[in-house]
Amino acid sequence: ILLKLWLKNGFVVLTGKSFVLSCPYVGQPKPTVEWTRNDKPVQVSDRVRLERKGDLEKGANTEVVAKNVTRDDGGVYKVSLSNSEGSVDASCKVTVLDCPKPPEGPLEYSDVTAESVTLNWEPPADNGGADVTNYVIEKRDKKRGTWTTVSGTVSPDKTSFKVPKLVEGADYEFRVKAENQYGISEPLTGDRVTARNPYDAPGKPGTPVVEDIARDRAELSWEPPKKDGGSKILGYLVEKKDLSTGRWSRVSRDPVPDTTCTVPDLIEGNMYEFRVSAVNAAGPGEPSLASSPIKAKDPFSKPKFDVSQLKDITVKAGQSFKLGVVFEASPEPSIAWQLNHREIYSSTTTRIEKLPEFTSINNSSAVRKDTATYSLFIENVHGSQEASCKVTVLDKPDPPEGPLEVSDVTKESATLSWQPPLDNGGSPVTGYVVEKYDSERGVWSRGGSTASTKYTVPNLIEGNQYRFRVCAENIYGTSEPLATTSSITAKNPFDVPDPPENLKVTGTSRGCISLAWNPPISDNGSPIINYIVEHKDSSTSRWFKVSKPKDTQLTHTVRNLIESDEYEFRVSAENKAGPGKPSRTTPPTKAREPVCK
Numbered sequence: 001i002l003l004k005l006w007l008k009n010g011f012v013v014l015t016g017k018s019f020v021l022s023c024p025y026v027g028q029p030k031p032t033v034e035w036t037r038n039d040k041p042v043q044v045s046d047r048v049r050l051e052r053k054g055d056l057e058k059g060a061n062t063e064v065v066a067k068n069v070t071r072d073d074g075g076v077y078k079v080s081l082s083n084s085e086g087s088v089d090a091s092c093k094v095t096v097l098d099c100p101k102p103p104e105g106p107l108e109y110s111d112v113t114a115e116s117v118t119l120n121w122e123p124p125a126d127n128g129g130a131d132v133t134n135y136v137i138e139k140r141d142k143k144r145g146t147w148t149t150v151s152g153t154v155s156p157d158k159t160s161f162k163v164p165k166l167v168e169g170a171d172y173e174f175r176v177k178a179e180n181q182y183g184i185s186e187p188l189t190g191d192r193v194t195a196r197n198p199y200d201a202p203g204k205p206g207t208p209v210v211e212d213i214a215r216d217r218a219e220l221s222w223e224p225p226k227k228d229g230g231s232k233i234l235g236y237l238v239e240k241k242d243l244s245t246g247r248w249s250r251v252s253r254d255p256v257p258d259t260t261c262t263v264p265d266l267i268e269g270n271m272y273e274f275r276v277s278a279v280n281a282a283g284p285g286e287p288s289l290a291s292s293p294i295k296a297k298d299p300f301s302k303p304k305f306d307v308s309q310l311k312d313i314t315v316k317a318g319q320s321f322k323l324g325v326v327f328e329a330s331p332e333p334s335i336a337w338q339l340n341h342r343e344i345y346s347s348t349t350t351r352i353e354k355l356p357e358f359t360s361i362n363n364s365s366a367v368r369k370d371t372a373t374y375s376l377f378i379e380n381v382h383g384s385q386e387a388s389c390k391v392t393v394l395d396k397p398d399p400p401e402g403p404l405e406v407s408d409v410t411k412e413s414a415t416l417s418w419q420p421p422l423d424n425g426g427s428p429v430t431g432y433v434v435e436k437y438d439s440e441r442g443v444w445s446r447g448g449s450t451a452s453t454k455y456t457v458p459n460l461i462e463g464n465q466y467r468f469r470v471c472a473e474n475i476y477g478t479s480e481p482l483a484t485t486s487s488i489t490a491k492n493p494f495d496v497p498d499p500p501e502n503l504k505v506t507g508t509s510r511g512c513i514s515l516a517w518n519p520p521i522s523d524n525g526s527p528i529i530n531y532i533v534e535h536k537d538s539s540t541s542r543w544f545k546v547s548k549p550k551d552t553q554l555t556h557t558v559r560n561l562i563e564s565d566e567y568e569f570r571v572s573a574e575n576k577a578g579p580g581k582p583s584r585t586t587p588p589t590k591a592r593e594p595v596c597k
Helices: none
Strands: 011-014 019-026 032-037 048-055 060-066 075-083 086-098 104-112 117-124 133-143 147-154 160-163 169-181 209-215 219-221 234-243 247-250 261-265 272-279 301-305 313-316 320-329 334-339 352-356 358-363 373-382 382-392 401-407 414-419 433-439 444-450 455-456 463-473 501-509 514-517 529-539 556-557 566-575
Touching: 019 075, 019 086, 032 060, 060 075, 086 529, 117 169, 133 160, 147 160, 219 272, 234 261, 261 272, 313 320, 320 373, 320 382, 334 358, 334 556, 352 455, 358 373, 401 463, 414 463, 433 455, 444 455, 455 463, 501 566, 514 566, 529 556
Parallel strands: 011 086, 301 382, 313 382
Antiparallel strands: 019 060, 032 075, 048 060, 075 086, 104 117, 117 160, 133 147, 133 169, 209 219, 219 261, 234 247, 234 272, 301 320, 320 358, 334 373, 352 358, 373 382, 401 414, 414 455, 433 444, 433 463, 501 514, 514 556, 529 566
């Protein structure tokens, strides 16, 4: 018998997929074939079947065909063949990968409180062939009836988790799922548990003692409770009662950590009582007995306050700002606010507040001129105190300083110059925006931008009248403009030259005609920079430019002409203003011998 098993090194398949184990073999007489998995015969089902293909003479195949495989289909598959001549076998390991089995139970609870519970479990007995990547924790409030995820990222190294934010007295169920790269397991579900503390509220603290009293506050102390309820005391809730109203009110939102407290916000002359409740993990206990009634009053003192309450500030224009100081003084003091050493009062945008223990200045919409040193003076018969701070208001710059001067006007451009703004708005000027007003169009348009205080405006239209304006920019905005006081006309300070004089033909040859001329009578304020030579033949009225003479020479030879045609010529002078009118034309002339030199 000859046998060959493919994939004898084994292979991996995902759950739900299919695989085929195929073994080619030959043998005479016909051998018997037996397939086993993990040393037990392969069980044929609607998913697993055994097949034989081919004939013994040419070679046959024996196959295990498995569909929709599960983890249980994995293992060592072995095929054994035997006949009267002998026997042979071969094996192949098949690994089926799947999501893990559920974590091992039971799911146990520890450290149950009114707000949290700790879950404990064991890793799954089968990780599905791949390492567990994390655990998923879910909870269900029995009243709501739906499962919600608490955490989906619990480390695979941990088999416990503290679930926070429970509602005291509510009944919960919890479940844990294991996850690997192939999916999430079925859940391990625990029994119902109630969120409640294993301890009681603390007992009454000692009656508060008023150690010191002032017109606006009281200093209290007390003894801790004799019983803490089985849980550490976390702090104390302090309450006050104004006897004029008869109502108890909390002194602070959170418990104070010590057995002393400063009670603020008393009303001078009113009578008060105080009481205290201890707080542990179960919450606040029963309040103490109330202290004896006491009147809020203050001994005489000169004004005093923490000068660090006035800090230098920077705001943007249009924003509001407030300077405020809490102070102590008895009897009631006089209060004065100053701006750059001059007293200020309430106005449309500024409101000054003066209370027995607090004073402030409120600006609802700051402007640049509000940048100043602000000073506070508080004084009574026992003394005085003062403090200052600087307020900086950031804004767009002032307009550039004028005048806006216009120079070097040409038909296409004009040069503007100006001075930087006196006030940059508290931030460096980043550049200038230049605009132009074309009287023909009647609208302002952008002329350009620059970082300097000089700019040449391009692209003017010759003959049009223009006005200009310049705005300064910083990071907070663009200033009002600085504008010219009058218009300018876009034109050169000179005109095109007169026509050249005395144009004449000085010689002819085959295909060539030589010309000469005299300069114009006037260059009209700008030197001649070039001459333009044109010709036309007698058959057309169209003029054609020829090659330019070198520099400003007064002669030129026109070449590549047709000998049989007659030609007329004219010359124009050019300066910075452009080409002028052409000269008088020459009489018709043929390009013929004598030979051109």
